[in-house]
Amino acid sequence: MGEEEEECDIGLSLRLGSGEYTSRRTDERKRQVQLNFLFPSHPKKEIVDYEVHDDDRSSSKTVNQNEEHAIKKDNTSVNSHINKYGTTRKKLRLTKEQSALLESSFKEHNTPNMAQKQELAERLDLRPRQVEVWFQNRRARTKLKKTEVDCEVLKKCCESLKEENRRLKKELQELRSIKFGLPSPFYVQLPKTAALTVCPTCERIAKTSTTDDKNNMVLDVMGKSNKF
DNA sequence: AGAGTCAAATGGTTGG
DNA sequence: CCAACCATTTGACTCT
Numbered sequence: 001m002g003e004e005e006e007e008c009d010i011g012l013s014l015r016l017g018s019g020e021y022t023s024r025r026t027d028e029r030k031r032q033v034q035l036n037f038l039f040p041s042h043p044k045k046e047i048v049d050y051e052v053h054d055d056d057r058s059s060s061k062t063v064n065q066n067e068e069h070a071i072k073k074d075n076t077s078v079n080s081h082i083n084k085y086g087t088t089r090k091k092l093r094l095t096k097e098q099s100a101l102l103e104s105s106f107k108e109h110n111t112p113n114m115a116q117k118q119e120l121a122e123r124l125d126l127r128p129r130q131v132e133v134w135f136q137n138r139r140a141r142t143k144l145k146k147t148e149v150d151c152e153v154l155k156k157c158c159e160s161l162k163e164e165n166r167r168l169k170k171e172l173q174e175l176r177s178i179k180f181g182l183p184s185p186f187y188v189q190l191p192k193t194a195a196l197t198v199c200p201t202c203e204r205i206a207k208t209s210t211t212d213d214k215n216n217m218v219l220d221v222m223g224k225s226n227k228f
Numbered sequence: 229a230g231a232g233t234c235a236a237a238t239g240g241t242t243g244g
Numbered sequence: 245c246c247a248a249c250c251a252t253t254t255g256a257c258t259c260t
Binding site: 091092093111132136139140143 | 248249250251252255256257258
């Protein structure tokens with residue numbers, strides 16, 4: 001019949017023919033290479049999606065388990081959408097109990113070792129891979145949250161620096177008007193700060209790090225210029 | 229309907 | 245080289 005069905009059949013036969021599971025990545029990669037070799041035009045993503053439902057990551061027990069969780073929540077919520085390869089990807093919703101236990105163990109250590117994952121998986125009636133994925137996603141969420149917080153802090157910091165900048169500019173204006181004995185509204189634009197900080201006679205560069213220093217410097221310059 | 233959430237998939241990087 | 249991790253993407257599901 002249709003091309004889609006043919007692809008599905010091919011997928012099934014390959015899936016059943018997978019060898020002994022050694023490691024997630026190496027096995028996946030071996031299959032990917034094999035599939036890419038056999039079907040160079042086959043969409044990569046969907047081949048892998050299809051394969052993933054096979055190995056130890058989704059034993060028949062766990063598929064039933066996932067369905068059970070979904071059914072518990074809502075009988076109609078089990079998604080039976082069938083993709084073009086005849087496979088389904090059901091959305092697992094962790095129960096409150098599962099989430100709570102995962103959360104509490106995350107607080108203890110956010111990167112559990114293999115034995116800890118295994119133990120958690122047994123306690124939660126999940127696969128170790130699911131526990132691993134949950135911790136990965138959880139770390140990502142923590143990091144995202146931290147980034148958001150950091151961003152807020154930086155925004156506030158930026159705002160206060162802007163405010164400080166405005167304040168210093170205003171202060172500088174006032175100091176310049178003091179120098180020329182003009183009231184603030186009659187402020188006259190002077191050369192840039194650098195010119196102000198250098199004494200015209202001795203060419204001494206003044207220190208301008210504090211308000212007092214600036215005041216002293218201005219008074220110093222004024223004192224010298226009075227002698228002219 | 230579409231935006232948001234989150235488990236899962238995928239590919240890249242890295243330390244041992 | 246490989247296991248473990250991370251960043252990003254996908255897709256199922258929920259909420260408004």
